[in-house]
Amino acid sequence: MASASTPLSKAVALKAFGHKSAVGPRTVAVVAVVAVLFPLAWVIRVAARPTEAYVRNPNGIGGGFTLGNFASAWREGLLGPALLHTLYTVPLGAVLATVVAAFAGYGFAKLRVPFRRFLLGFVIMAIAIPIPSIIIPLFNEGLDIGYTNNYIGLSIVCAALYGSWGTFFLYGQYKGLPDALIDSAHMDGAHELGIFFRIAVPLVAPSIATVLALNFILQWSNILLQLVLLPTSTKQTMMVSVSALGGQYTSATPIVAAGYLEAAAPLLLIYALSQRFIRRGMFAGALNE
Amino acid sequence: MMRGRADYPPAPASKDGSPGPRLLGTTAKARVKGRRSAQRRLALQGILFVAPMVALVAGFVAVPLVRVVQLSFTTWTGLGSPRPVGLANYRYLYGWSSFRTVLVNNAILLSGLVLWVLLPFLLATVVYRLRRAALVRTIIFIPTILPPIVVGEVFSIMLAHSGPLNIVLRHLGLGVVARDWLTTPYLVLLSVIWMISWATFGVGVQFFSAALVAIPSSYIEAAQIDGARWSQVVWNIYRPVLRPVMQFWFLVLTISTVTYFFPWIFGLTQGGPGYESTTLDYMVYLTGITNGEYGLGSAISVILLLFLLVLLLIYEAGRRFRRAYG
Structure with missing residues (x-):
């Protein structure tokens, strides 16, 4: 003021x-x-x-x-391959989570969906379920169905586990769009999909960017899923390799510290690039409540 | 909720404002029928929008939830098929002293919520009127970007036996306070609470600051002219205005941290010494994944879910109580 x-x-x-x-x-x-x-x-x-x-x-x-x-950390911790493994799964997982959330949020906010309240509640319920509580069946089912040890499989699991809060957040954003805008597009004969892509998505684009950036950061850091669903040592992600570095070289603290900083560096870069969206999204999230 | 959508689709002829020629001849019944089928088509489109998300949640959250409850009544190490054992897993947990340690740990760590909510609240109220408030918030936000296991590593260096914290304490003449922060029972939980406070502080400040902007500064000035103390301003203005944000932040912490200490603990102590910093969710990992005892691990998962349920019920009860009597 x-x-x-x-x-x-x-x-x-x-x-x-x-x-x-x-x-x-x-x-x-x-x-x-x-x-x-x-x-x-x-x-x-x-x-x-x-x-x-x-x-x-x-x-x-x-x-x-x-x-x-x-x-030294990069070489001894095999962080180069580990970074590649992370890049095989995390960006795809972040994009998938964001895309399903962008569609579902719009469906729940602006379209006629049978059992809407129930289904919306069902998706929101998933936000509260802690990943550790379902990690055992996820691991076992993954072995049966074949998504364990599979980069794309991990991306899909992440889309499921991280899509729900995005859906809830974007639902709130779409809800704020005036219905008249969408109705008038209907009058002009636009298709539902056309309205979604040409009107709704551009209007909530900053919020979608927020969801994408936060998904990237959260999934990058999620060591539990990466540890359990990519158990083979040749598929270890950055997080897993770095934590193993700590166990291996207990005497060389500087090398371990350097490795951890390398594992965090991409996130600091992402944050620097998307700071605006992340903070903006937090303001929106806090005030929506 | 569906305001403005009930009358969709618009009558086909309403484009130019007058009823179309074809529609003039149709009966009211036929018109209703046409609208119904259009609505059905619309409903189909709605389903297509939400279906991927709903299917993913069903497959990777709901099915595993059912499965984990089933598995908790069996014993299974991955070979053959799960063997039903009734309540044996739960009975085993009841008598297992290490599991009792874990429950106590979770209860103690729960008290961290007070710190994790109050510290950022107080800092936000103190800082937001400073000229460089935005800069302060930006700096404070940096640690929140770090992956939890990196935060764990940072604190295992900071809190080591001869680490910087103990050195600073000794330099300040507070050598008696210096401790083995990571290897002493109970103290290690204090270290975890402090670490998470450090790592979530910036997000909390961000949330509270967002809501503080909405308070007209004339309120605060008026209160100060009337001679209100800082504590009175906090209690009478900031607290009621920020209550919804406090509840929101409390809920976020409950869901994201209190039932999911795993990455923090994994980075800092790996649950040690012994089980002194092991939490329920970490115990699920140790028992179910590391030891491969899927039945027992599932029973711990179910208890973790019940723990969450109790927390959410207390939260909801508190809200209802406040709404009724507050």
């Missing part, structure tokens, strides 16, 4: 929060930022320290900088 910068409000803010109280809001903000950044900065520092310097003094921060740990 504009009034936040008027002299009066500043004076009031100082009076209420600044001079009288022991800790001002600025101090609190600085403490919070330091508390959040310190662990991250420390680990980055550890990953960039030469191993000899780390072994000599694990608690120091000196010893110069090196990128060798990142190369």
